Amino acid sequence: xTAPVARIVTTRMPSAPEPIRLFYVNNVFRYSQxxxxxxxxxxxxGVELVGCNTPEADGEILALLISSLKQVGLQEVRIDLGxxxxxxxxxxxxxxxxxxxxxxxxxxxxxxxxxxxxxxxxNSFPSNLREAFLQLSRCRRLGEVSSISLSGSKYDKLNKxxxxxxxxxxxxxxxxxxxxxxxxxxxxxxxEYYTGMVFEASVPNLGLPLGGGxxxxxxxxxxxxxxxPATGFALEIGKLLQALTAQGFExxxxxxxxxxxxxxxxxxxxxxxxxxxxxGVIASLEITKRSLEKTMEYGKLTETDYVVSVGSSLKSPxxxxxxxxxxxxDVMLETFLEEVGG
Amino acid sequence: MNKxxxxxxxxxxxxxxxAIEALGRAGIEILEEERAYVSKTSDPRFEAIFxxxxxxxxxxxxxxxxxxxxxxxxxxxxxxxxxxxxxxEFGKCTLVVAVPEDSAxxxxxxxxxxxxxATGFPNITRKFFEKTGKQVEVLEVSGTxxxxxxxxxxxxxxxxxxxxxxxxxxxxxxxxxxLESTSRLACNKIAYRTFEKQISELLARMRGGSxxx
Numbered sequence: 001x002t003a004p005v006a007r008i009v010t011t012r013m014p015s016a017p018e019p020i021r022l023f024y025v026n027n028v029f030r031y032s033q034x035x036x037x038x039x040x041x042x043x044x045x046g047v048e049l050v051g052c053n054t055p056e057a058d059g060e061i062l063a064l065l066i067s068s069l070k071q072v073g074l075q076e077v078r079i080d081l082g083x084x085x086x087x088x089x090x091x092x093x094x095x096x097x098x099x100x101x102x103x104x105x106x107x108x109x110x111x112x113x114x115x116x117x118x119x120x121x122x123n124s125f126p127s128n129l130r131e132a133f134l135q136l137s138r139c140r141r142l143g144e145v146s147s148i149s150l151s152g153s154k155y156d157k158l159n160k161x162x163x164x165x166x167x168x169x170x171x172x173x174x175x176x177x178x179x180x181x182x183x184x185x186x187x188x189x190x191x192e193y194y195t196g197m198v199f200e201a202s203v204p205n206l207g208l209p210l211g212g213g214x215x216x217x218x219x220x221x222x223x224x225x226x227x228x229p230a231t232g233f234a235l236e237i238g239k240l241l242q243a244l245t246a247q248g249f250e251x252x253x254x255x256x257x258x259x260x261x262x263x264x265x266x267x268x269x270x271x272x273x274x275x276x277x278x279x280g281v282i283a284s285l286e287i288t289k290r291s292l293e294k295t296m297e298y299g300k301l302t303e304t305d306y307v308v309s310v311g312s313s314l315k316s317p318x319x320x321x322x323x324x325x326x327x328x329x330d331v332m333l334e335t336f337l338e339e340v341g342g
Numbered sequence: 343m344n345k346x347x348x349x350x351x352x353x354x355x356x357x358x359x360x361a362i363e364a365l366g367r368a369g370i371e372i373l374e375e376e377r378a379y380v381s382k383t384s385d386p387r388f389e390a391i392f393x394x395x396x397x398x399x400x401x402x403x404x405x406x407x408x409x410x411x412x413x414x415x416x417x418x419x420x421x422x423x424x425x426x427x428x429x430x431e432f433g434k435c436t437l438v439v440a441v442p443e444d445s446a447x448x449x450x451x452x453x454x455x456x457x458x459x460a461t462g463f464p465n466i467t468r469k470f471f472e473k474t475g476k477q478v479e480v481l482e483v484s485g486t487x488x489x490x491x492x493x494x495x496x497x498x499x500x501x502x503x504x505x506x507x508x509x510x511x512x513x514x515x516x517x518x519x520x521l522e523s524t525s526r527l528a529c530n531k532i533a534y535r536t537f538e539k540q541i542s543e544l545l546a547r548m549r550g551g552s553x554x555x
Contacts, residue, residue, distance in 0.1 A: 078535065080535060109425070110425050110426050110427065111425055111427060111534065112426075112427070114549065140538075182535070184535075202532045202535065203532075204345070204532065204533075204535075204536040206405060206532065207402075207403070207404045207405010207406065207530045207531075207532050207533065208403075208404065208405065208531075208532065209531075209532065
């Protein structure tokens with residue numbers, strides 16, 4: 001949903017005070033030719049933080065992501081985070097052509113350290129970059145990145161990116177989530193689109209990521225004249241439900257009571273249905289002329305809790321039939337409402 | 343988490359035996375191979391699952407198993423997004439385009455428009471011909487694609503071959519190669535994160551084992 005949000009920011013909110021914090025919960029449509037991924041429509045919930053590129057902005061997004069996942073009840077949440085520009089610039093610094101870049105990304109993505117070493121030897125990688133690549137692919141904590149730096153002024157930008165990861169680490173420590181965020185140099189998806197951190201959220205019980213995001217500082221300008229840095233994440237609601245189920249969470253059934261109101265007196269029946277609904281009961285009117293017995297049968301098949309038979313006036317008691325036990329009792333409607341109302 | 347690491351192994355066919363041997367060399371002996379779908383191993387951290395090689399990429403993609411031994415060709419065919427951690431180098435085969443020996447077609451470029459292609463690899467086949475700009479009708483058959491030209495079902499087949507014997511026996515001629523494949527140790531992306539230590543250890547042992555040969 002980032003593209004539609006970027007469009008809205010550009011066209012509808014050109015003078016909104018920055019930073020802009022937006023969220024959405026929406027159905028997303030994708031055309032996927034993959035044989036496996038048949039997810040062409042799915043529900044996504046996400047946030048975008050537009051107009052700011054500080055470590056605090058990135059930290060806020062990651063903290064919000066983790067608290068969102070915890071809030072829905074997930075355990076053992078973790079985030080794996082890479083840096084798109086760091087990888088892009090390292091590949092450029094190594095002087096690789098397009099095909100070679102694809103090869104290196106593939107080797108990184110497959111965690112093939114043996115293949116990576118071999119490739120770097122065959123393609124005469126500068127030794128300082130070779131070391132940096134291998135070290136980065138071994139790092140699992142943002143803090144470990146501090147041991148890496150490249151000497152020479154042409155690597156200033158790369159060193160700055162490495163430093164930015166450390167600053168991010170410090171921000172995450174303030175939020176007390178630094179132990180949940182892991183460094184993963186091999187996260188190479190959409191490297192052309194992201195400009196800074198790029199991340200995925202997961203739990204061990206589900207084999208697919210729950211969602212992810214990153215920083216995209218050059219994207220919004222594609223929709224108009226606004227040059228705004230931005231960062232955000234999106235979660236797939238379906239995956240969250242799968243993960244919750246895998247962790248043994250049972251989605252509670254609706255606790256609302258279901259009632260059918262039957263009566264020869266339509267005006268009283270309509271009135272009773274209205275009162276029941278106002279109190280949060282799922283109430284429906286018996287609109288056929290069938291016998292009470294048939295209504296009870298229907299109630300059983302439709303998992304209704306009670307059939308309520310009302311007379312000519314709600315001032316006199318109504319008869320409440322418990323569909324399961326078939327026990328009936330006469331009671332004032334108000335009393336019944338107090339029992340079952342939300 | 344005290345979950346066992348699940349590793350899927352082909353339950354039959356040419357990949358089964360070398361897969362079991364490769365794991366054995368890395369110190370994971372299968373303990374109850376006969377008729378069991380789930381088997382204990384000599385390493386209490388790992389559990390073996392026997393499944394069709396065809397389905398293993400899907401199991402790994404969704405994380406139903408953490409690791410799996412299956413063909414590179416099958417991973418591509420199923421479109422599974424998995425880590426191919428190790429080339430196990432056995433089960434070598436080539437996916438080829440073939441026609442009857444007496445066919446007038448001599449190269450992929452000469453394949454006529456709307457030709458019928460019979461294959462057990464419909465996804466790779468479709469992609470391959472799309473790339474060449476050829477519009478073909480892909481007929482999915484499960485196994486024995488080489489029979490299709492004989493029966494007049496299709497003029498062209500896409501199938502795997504390791505020695506070329508079966509093609510020869512059925513009087514078929516190769517006109518193009520789509521890909522070379524070997525078996526791989528595939529890993530679910532999330533499982534790699536969860537079990538990185540154990541999986542790296544296993545990888546080192548498997549690499550050591552194959553180098554000694």
